[in-house]
Amino acid sequence: MPEFHYEPLSYLDASFLALESPTSHMHVAGVAIFEAGPLQAGDGGIDIGRVKAHILSKLQYIPRYRQRLEWVPYDRHPVWVDDDRFDFDYHVHHISLPRPGTDAQLKELAGRIVSTKLDRARPLWELWVVEGIEGDRFAIIAKIHHCMIDGLSGVDLTTILLNVVPTSEIEEAPGWEPRPAPTPTQLAVAEAAKTTRRFIDRIARLGQEITEPGEVAQVLRGRTSAALSSLRSGWLKPAARSPLNPDIGPNRRFDWVDIDLADAKRIKDALGGSVNDAVLSIAAGALRRFLVEHRGWDPTGHEFRVMNPVSTRSDDQRGKLGNQVAMWLIYLPIDDPDPVSRHRKITERTAELKRENHALGAATLVELSSGTPITLLSLANRVVGPRMRPFNMTVTNIPGPQFPMYLLEARMLANYPMVPLWAQHGVGFAIFSYDGRLHWGIQADYDTLPDSGLLAEAITESARELVSLAGA
Numbered sequence: 001m002p003e004f005h006y007e008p009l010s011y012l013d014a015s016f017l018a019l020e021s022p023t024s025h026m027h028v029a030g031v032a033i034f035e036a037g038p039l040q041a042g043d044g045g046i047d048i049g050r051v052k053a054h055i056l057s058k059l060q061y062i063p064r065y066r067q068r069l070e071w072v073p074y075d076r077h078p079v080w081v082d083d084d085r086f087d088f089d090y091h092v093h094h095i096s097l098p099r100p101g102t103d104a105q106l107k108e109l110a111g112r113i114v115s116t117k118l119d120r121a122r123p124l125w126e127l128w129v130v131e132g133i134e135g136d137r138f139a140i141i142a143k144i145h146h147c148m149i150d151g152l153s154g155v156d157l158t159t160i161l162l163n164v165v166p167t168s169e170i171e172e173a174p175g176w177e178p179r180p181a182p183t184p185t186q187l188a189v190a191e192a193a194k195t196t197r198r199f200i201d202r203i204a205r206l207g208q209e210i211t212e213p214g215e216v217a218q219v220l221r222g223r224t225s226a227a228l229s230s231l232r233s234g235w236l237k238p239a240a241r242s243p244l245n246p247d248i249g250p251n252r253r254f255d256w257v258d259i260d261l262a263d264a265k266r267i268k269d270a271l272g273g274s275v276n277d278a279v280l281s282i283a284a285g286a287l288r289r290f291l292v293e294h295r296g297w298d299p300t301g302h303e304f305r306v307m308n309p310v311s312t313r314s315d316d317q318r319g320k321l322g323n324q325v326a327m328w329l330i331y332l333p334i335d336d337p338d339p340v341s342r343h344r345k346i347t348e349r350t351a352e353l354k355r356e357n358h359a360l361g362a363a364t365l366v367e368l369s370s371g372t373p374i375t376l377l378s379l380a381n382r383v384v385g386p387r388m389r390p391f392n393m394t395v396t397n398i399p400g401p402q403f404p405m406y407l408l409e410a411r412m413l414a415n416y417p418m419v420p421l422w423a424q425h426g427v428g429f430a431i432f433s434y435d436g437r438l439h440w441g442i443q444a445d446y447d448t449l450p451d452s453g454l455l456a457e458a459i460t461e462s463a464r465e466l467v468s469l470a471g472a
Contacts, residue, residue: 003180004180004182004183004186005082005180005182006070006080006081006181006182006190007067007080008072008077008080008191009080009147013147013148014077014147016145016147017069017078017145017147020117021423023250024248024420024421024422024423025115025116025117025250025420025421026145026147026420027114027117027124027143027144027146027420028144028145028146028149028417028419028420029142029143029417029418029443030415030417030430030441031106031107031139031140031254031415031416031418031441032142032407032412032414032416033106033137033138033139033412033413033414033416034137034138034139034140034410034411034412034413035136035137035410035413036131036133036136036410037136038408038409038410039051039407045096045131046094046129046131048094048129051129051407051408052092052094052129053170054161054170054171054407054408055092055127055161056173057170057172057173058160058171059088059173059176060173060174064148065123066082066083066086066123066176066178067080067081068080068082068120068121068123068124069081069120069124070181070182070187072187072188072191073185073187073188074188074192075191077191081179081181082178082179082180082181083122083178084178086176086178087122090122091122091123091125091126091127092126092127092129093126093127093128094128095128095129095130096130096131096132097131097132097133099132099134100132100133101132101133101134102133102134103133106130106133106139107253107255108253109130109141110141110254111251111252111253111254111446112251112252113141113143114143114418115251115252115446116250118143124144124145124147124148125142125144125145125148126142126143126144127140127141128140128141128142128143137413138410146420162405162406162407162412163405163406163408164403164404164405164406165406166409167408168408168409170408237390238389238390239304239305239389239390239391239392240302240304242291242304242392243295243297243426243448244392244393244425244427244448245389245393245424246424246445246447247424248421248423248424248425248426248445248448249446251446252443252444252445252446253443253444253449254416254418254441254443254444254452255444255452255453255456256414256416256439256440256442256456257440257457257459257460258414258437259437259459260436260437260438261402261436261437261438262436263467264278264282264438264463265278266470266471267281267282267463269470270470271340271343271344271466271469272347273343273346273351274347274350275397275433276308276350276397277346277347277350278343278466279395279397279431280306280308280330280346280395281339281343281346281462281466282459282462283306283332283395283429283459284332284333284334284342284346284462285339285342285458285461285462285465285466286455286458286459286462287304287458288334288337289461289462290454290455290458291334293458294454299334300335302334302335304332304333304334304335304392305329305330305332305390305391305392306392306394307327307328307329307330307391307393307394308327308328308330308395308396308397309327309394328353329390329391330346330349330350330353331345331349332346333346339462339465339466339469340469343466389422389423389424393429394420394422394425394429394430395429396417396419396430398417398431398432398433399433400432400433400434401434401435402433402434403435404435405435412434414434414437414439415432415434415439416432416439416440416441417432417441418430419441421443421444425445426444426445426448426449427442427443427444428442428443429441430443440456440459442455442456442459
């Protein structure tokens with residue numbers, strides 16, 4: 001048994017480190033808002049001692065939160081090791097808005113917090129507990145690097161801190177001792193041995209697979225066809241430029257808007273497709289309205305593409321750290337003035353993507369790129385570099401619980417997610433469904449979208465228009 005411990009990152013997780021740049025931060029984030037009453041201290045603030053004790057007690061279930069990065073010497077592939085200098089207080093911050101703090105001030109604070117990268121010498125997460133918000137509320141701003149977690153996994157991890165009923169009980173936090181990290185030499189030797197073992201195992205499996213060549217060939221044909229179809233969907237050609245695709249800086253704005261989940265279901269029931277199709281249709285209508293009315297841009301003749309992450313996480317992988325996600329590329333017909341026609345085109349496109357199994361194809365491409373980090377970096381640069389931007393923005397729809405959740409005794413009122421901005425992406429939408437509402441988080445480059453409130457209004461107006469047509 002080795003006297004050290006480490007865990008290699010998957011090549012998909014490592015790609016989120018490779019994609020990071022001075023202006024593109026690859027952390028996911030969110031603002032969760034709670035009723036403050038049950039957790040108020042005697043001075044009117046939040047009982048931060050109880051909140052921190054509760055968070056600390058849950059770290060036993062998420063060991064990645066006490067791990068930091070190291071790199072294999074010869075190929076610079078990242079691995080996780082226990083952080084022997086882990087400092088809980090560095091990661092959990094307590095601040096207050098000037099009372100009575102407004103939603104606008106909370107949005108500004110969230111934008112500033114996500115404008116800086118996480119320290120790679122420490123575990124890649126931060127929580128900010130924010131008190132002083134009007135309406136007897138407080139918030140938690142979470143910031144976690146994408147290499148640790150994806151959207152669906154994040155929902156499961158949130159449920160570790162939250163409960164379905166209010167409770168005053170705090171688990172006992174067990175003692176924690178970091179496992180020794182390997183030296184650079186030990187890490188290099190161990191990884192070289194693993195590479196040799198994988199090669200031998202592949203040869204052994206090949207011998208077994210030859211006994212059923214027809215089945216193996218069928219699987220390979222399916223994966224190859226899905227991968228080629230995914231490539232042809234637009235990954236190898238640049239998307240059209242729009243006012244939302246300038247060269248961006250490091251600073252961010254954050255805004256949000258709420259929509260009834262029942263409205264999205266009315267749209268999909270009347271006009272067809274899924275809730276995700278309804279979300280994409282609302283987004284298309286909002287983007288068209290905003291670009292035409294507030295940027296004076298005519299979308300006619302321009303192909304506007306969005307990347308729509310699709311979870312590939314199986315039921316037995318729920319709650320596990322690491323990314324299990326593939327990417328759809330979807331043409332949003334913002335050049336079409338008819339909302340019903342736009343919705344029909346979107347549902348036809350997503351049906352085609354499902355039929356051609358683009359999620360499997362995208363996952364296969366990631367596996368094929370995993371030969372060396374150099375290959376991965378090359379693909380990353382091709383995808384997000386200024387000469388090769390295959391989509392205009394990200395729109396991700398994350399399903400959540402449709403019942404109230406509680407942090408100790410405090411009920412969660414809303415949860416607004418933030419999606420990272422890739423190179424030349426001035427804005428991104430992340431949508432979280434919770435307790436009958438769709439919470440839209442709008443993260444934007446600071447200079448690209450000084451009028452983010454107008455885009456939030458356009459989302460509301462687009463949803464209202466589609467609901468009206470669905471009723472008719």
